[in-house]
Amino acid sequence: MNGTTLERPDVAAYVDAVRSRLADLPAEERDDLVADVEASLLESGETPKLPPQEFAAELREAAGLDPAAPASVEGSPLDSLRAWVSSERVASWRATAGELAPIWWLARAYVAVVLLAVASNQGWPIGADQQYNEVSLEMSVFALLIAAGFSIWLGLRGRREARSHRRLAVAANAVLALALLPVAAFSLAQLDYGHLGSSAVYVEPVPGLVLDGAPIRNMYPYTRDGTPLFDVLLYDETGRPLDVLTGPDDMSRRILDTVNGTQLFNSFPIRYFEAGTTTVARPELAPPITVPKLVTPPLEVGLR
Amino acid sequence: MDRSQLLRGTLEAAVLAVVAEQDGYGYDVLRRLRASGLQDVGDASVYGTLRRLYKGGALMSYVMPSDEGPHRRYYGITDRGREQLCDARDTWADFNRAMSTLLETELEVTA
Numbered sequence: 001m002n003g004t005t006l007e008r009p010d011v012a013a014y015v016d017a018v019r020s021r022l023a024d025l026p027a028e029e030r031d032d033l034v035a036d037v038e039a040s041l042l043e044s045g046e047t048p049k050l051p052p053q054e055f056a057a058e059l060r061e062a063a064g065l066d067p068a069a070p071a072s073v074e075g076s077p078l079d080s081l082r083a084w085v086s087s088e089r090v091a092s093w094r095a096t097a098g099e100l101a102p103i104w105w106l107a108r109a110y111v112a113v114v115l116l117a118v119a120s121n122q123g124w125p126i127g128a129d130q131q132y133n134e135v136s137l138e139m140s141v142f143a144l145l146i147a148a149g150f151s152i153w154l155g156l157r158g159r160r161e162a163r164s165h166r167r168l169a170v171a172a173n174a175v176l177a178l179a180l181l182p183v184a185a186f187s188l189a190q191l192d193y194g195h196l197g198s199s200a201v202y203v204e205p206v207p208g209l210v211l212d213g214a215p216i217r218n219m220y221p222y223t224r225d226g227t228p229l230f231d232v233l234l235y236d237e238t239g240r241p242l243d244v245l246t247g248p249d250d251m252s253r254r255i256l257d258t259v260n261g262t263q264l265f266n267s268f269p270i271r272y273f274e275a276g277t278t279t280v281a282r283p284e285l286a287p288p289i290t291v292p293k294l295v296t297p298p299l300e301v302g303l304r
Numbered sequence: 305m306d307r308s309q310l311l312r313g314t315l316e317a318a319v320l321a322v323v324a325e326q327d328g329y330g331y332d333v334l335r336r337l338r339a340s341g342l343q344d345v346g347d348a349s350v351y352g353t354l355r356r357l358y359k360g361g362a363l364m365s366y367v368m369p370s371d372e373g374p375h376r377r378y379y380g381i382t383d384r385g386r387e388q389l390c391d392a393r394d395t396w397a398d399f400n401r402a403m404s405t406l407l408e409t410e411l412e413v414t415a
Contacts (some may be wrong), residue, residue, distance in 0.1 A: 032377075039374040040331035048347050055348045062315070062352025064359075203365050 011038070011096030012159075014047045020091040021056030025065065033059060050092070105155040108176040109147035111183045117143070124190060208245035216244055219268040226291030228284070231256060231267050241266035254280055311345055317392035318342060320385055323363060329376040330354060343363050354379055362388050 015038045022030045037059070041047060048055055051267040060067055117124045117140075125140040141268060159171060219242075221229040234242040243265040252275065256267045271280045309336045322336045324330065334350045355357075362385030365376045381389070 033351065033355055035374070036330040036354070037347075037368075037378055039376055040334065040347065040351065042330045043375060044347075052350065058346055058348035059352040062349040063355040064352075148377070273372070 003080070004134070006212065009095075009099045010042045010047055012098045013051055013092075016094045016098060016147075017052035017091040018056045018223065020094065021053050021162075023085055032054065050229060086230050100130060101155060102152070104173075105151045106148055108173065109151035111176045113140075113143050113147045114183045114187065115179060118186075124187065175293075190273065208244060218270050220286050221268060222286075222289060222291075224294055226289065228286040230271075232285070233264065234266050234268055244269075244270070253264065307344060311342065311349070315345065315349055315353050316357065316388065318345075319350065319391040319394060320362060320381060320392065324381045324386065324389055325380050327366075329378050329382040333379070334401060334403045357361070357385065361385075 015034060018037060019030065019034045022033060025033075037055075050058065057067065108187045114124045116124050126136050126143060154169075207215075209219075220232065221232045221234075223229060236242055241264070245265075252272045254273060256264045258264065267284065271283060271285075273279060274281045318337055318340075319333060322333050325336075326334065330351050333354060334345065334347060337345050337350065346394050354363065356363055356380060362382060363379045364382050365377050367377050370376050404406070
């Protein structure tokens, strides 16, 4: 059976444990030995019966290499570090990290895209820093998908092939890992700011009455048989007077007053005086409508 | 008789013989050794022996891509490896002759 260590985490863990037992060898020697072992285990479809440390010892002996030096109690700090890196505990951590690597591949893709978007003055989501462009969630998601695909491809390639650019890969991953927390904090801040909550830019509220974003200039009530009504007072659901906000400065508007002299701005339809006069030339003027045929539902619907 | 001890001393010749017959990668060599009757040969011993023979100049190696998994490192025998295999054949023939004589004599005595 063939495959990759991504599909066989048991093989990945075993190979990592063997690699840790060869930590004292030159990197090229170790990588070549482990690459042969990894490829063979993947093809055989099973892990060897020997524990990793015995497998590594047999491998060393057969390859004519010196046996692994026992961990020195009084060694230098570097020796202690090497021994710790070779320990089974670290091997187990590395195996677990190997299994979780795909999560990191996705995270680093996100970090890289955000860093690039911010560095290119696009902001995040893409377009957030552009004064005249709208935030493009679609573009942002597209960039993330491309980056995620590339990152996964790199990750799989790194597992499958000899680590030809290992140092470069380690450095790039380290930079992205360092940027992970700042980018996460930045993204959360953006979320609070509202960039991620909606694909629309912030729109200044239009004062007065609005229908589909356009201000309403007048309203014409009719009875059910199509007769226009005049000087109808309109209120919203909380009892607030509806006002189209033409304002008191609109001198040609015919404004109703209360007996106390208070002006009412919620009487509809609004009618206007002829220019320079105090006469409404066509007081019955109303937009032509088609009266619909109505079916009156009962005011109380009972269940039978 | 401890077969593992016998294998330890003869694995190098066995691996050279398998690779001399046809180039092979680690698991392929292991499989062919087992198919020849060396069922108890260990994975690590074979991979390590391949590596030692390669470093000693008896084998050369090249990498071939595989559609279904990691790249495979193939090993092929070199002139030095062929000489080493020839020597191993002679040594084994002498050893085999001597051992056969000893063991058959012992059998006749026992019978």
